[in-house]
Amino acid sequence: MTLERTRVESLLDRERERFAAGHPRSRQLHERARDSLLDGVPMNWMTRWPGAFPVFVSSAGGSAITDVDGHAYVDLCLGDTGAMTGHSPEPTVAAIHEQLANGITTMLPTEDAAAVGEEMRRRFGLRDWQFTLTATDANRFMIRLAREITGRPKILVHDYCYHGSVDETVATVVDGEVRARVGSVGPPVDPALTTRVVDFNDVPALERELAAGDVAVVLAEPALTNIGIVLPEPDYHRRLRELTREAGTLLAIDETHTLCCGPGGYTAEHGLEPDFLTIGKPIGGGIPIGAYGFTAEVAERIRAHTIPEATDVGGVGGTLAANALSLAAARATLAEVLTDEAFERMIGLGARFERGVAETIEGAALPWSVTRLGCRVEYMFAPTPPRSGTEAAAAHDSELDALLHLYMLNRGILLTPFHMMALMSPATTDAEVDRHTAAFAEAAAELTG
Numbered sequence: 001m002t003l004e005r006t007r008v009e010s011l012l013d014r015e016r017e018r019f020a021a022g023h024p025r026s027r028q029l030h031e032r033a034r035d036s037l038l039d040g041v042p043m044n045w046m047t048r049w050p051g052a053f054p055v056f057v058s059s060a061g062g063s064a065i066t067d068v069d070g071h072a073y074v075d076l077c078l079g080d081t082g083a084m085t086g087h088s089p090e091p092t093v094a095a096i097h098e099q100l101a102n103g104i105t106t107m108l109p110t111e112d113a114a115a116v117g118e119e120m121r122r123r124f125g126l127r128d129w130q131f132t133l134t135a136t137d138a139n140r141f142m143i144r145l146a147r148e149i150t151g152r153p154k155i156l157v158h159d160y161c162y163h164g165s166v167d168e169t170v171a172t173v174v175d176g177e178v179r180a181r182v183g184s185v186g187p188p189v190d191p192a193l194t195t196r197v198v199d200f201n202d203v204p205a206l207e208r209e210l211a212a213g214d215v216a217v218v219l220a221e222p223a224l225t226n227i228g229i230v231l232p233e234p235d236y237h238r239r240l241r242e243l244t245r246e247a248g249t250l251l252a253i254d255e256t257h258t259l260c261c262g263p264g265g266y267t268a269e270h271g272l273e274p275d276f277l278t279i280g281k282p283i284g285g286g287i288p289i290g291a292y293g294f295t296a297e298v299a300e301r302i303r304a305h306t307i308p309e310a311t312d313v314g315g316v317g318g319t320l321a322a323n324a325l326s327l328a329a330a331r332a333t334l335a336e337v338l339t340d341e342a343f344e345r346m347i348g349l350g351a352r353f354e355r356g357v358a359e360t361i362e363g364a365a366l367p368w369s370v371t372r373l374g375c376r377v378e379y380m381f382a383p384t385p386p387r388s389g390t391e392a393a394a395a396h397d398s399e400l401d402a403l404l405h406l407y408m409l410n411r412g413i414l415l416t417p418f419h420m421m422a423l424m425s426p427a428t429t430d431a432e433v434d435r436h437t438a439a440f441a442e443a444a445a446e447l448t449g
């Protein structure tokens, strides 16, 4: 079955009008913000929400967001994972309040630092940990350290990956040549000098690129999540680990999004053995924090390369990194919010969401598919789930993407912008998932009826 484009366009026009008419206060605030903020938003990618202006938020709590026009939304975007805990979870908020009254940042460790280090070690299996303010920083510092201890210049990433605004990773491959991705802003150096790029699940390409012997570290999400979800084929991680070991290349697994697989992320669920693990976003319950962990062997190599009197010079660090507030928030979040029991519930909700979408796709004979990774679910405009970032990118349909985001927004449901992704929090309910299923079925009927 193919969808009629004129029908997609007319539905999109209707939903745009409905959105504009229903959000006068957001429109006003956007107009006001245009006087002081570039394009009326405090961070440029907020313009990527569908509609002529973004929704302005008045409050968020648990799985819900309320906007300045008084609409309540089921939030399945959850700050693109920054609020995977649900908004303002009580134990985290209590710990933050307590810490706020006792010093926010001192450039000295607190007991919370040791407790969070122990918990990260228990969950992910890596021995030593360091903390940053963001996952981007965790990746940047990890890459610096990997280069330093291997003496090699390059990293290897998957095509269409996202690891934050890390210069070396904003790269793609076109006709066998590495280039900056469209949208890479002012690349500092030609990424062909710093980066090798292979498609996800492409073992021969991995083998070929690692054979050059110049790759310090492979930085990989265990499943791609930023170009739609792309799952690894059954043998991919085994081969990735074997090939990196053979090549003397380190392996870094970025669990920032794939924490959705369980308390120890994809790594613990599937017994991966990375040399480094990086993470950020939800582990502070919304308070900025990132982390990178590494094996005892890597720790020894780092020590051997450390000049004690120059540790504040070398491109790894941050004055506010590992501040007392971040670590207090992370301690409470890990101990009391993102618990084993919470993951069990969240993953059950993800399966419920996936079932609802799959049944609708099948019932309406839509040429779409749905993929789940723990409590994260994505629907894609291709009949079979993509095997690589390239296939996932090819399935992108900006009109359908805009239509479905707006359709959901107008019916009180927020999906992650940029692609059709939904994430479950400990506060999400069955009824909220079913509300999405009903709206999705309504959209499917209008598109095909």
Ligand SMILES: Cc1ncc(COP(=O)(O)O)c(C=O)c1O
Residues within 6 Å of the ligand: 080, 134, 135, 136, 137, 162, 163, 164, 165, 221, 226, 254, 255, 256, 257, 280, 281
């Ligand atoms: C896998 C992955 N790593 C790192 C990051 C960077 O996170 P942050 O923007 O919080 O630094 C992201 C952001 O989406 C991500 O998806």
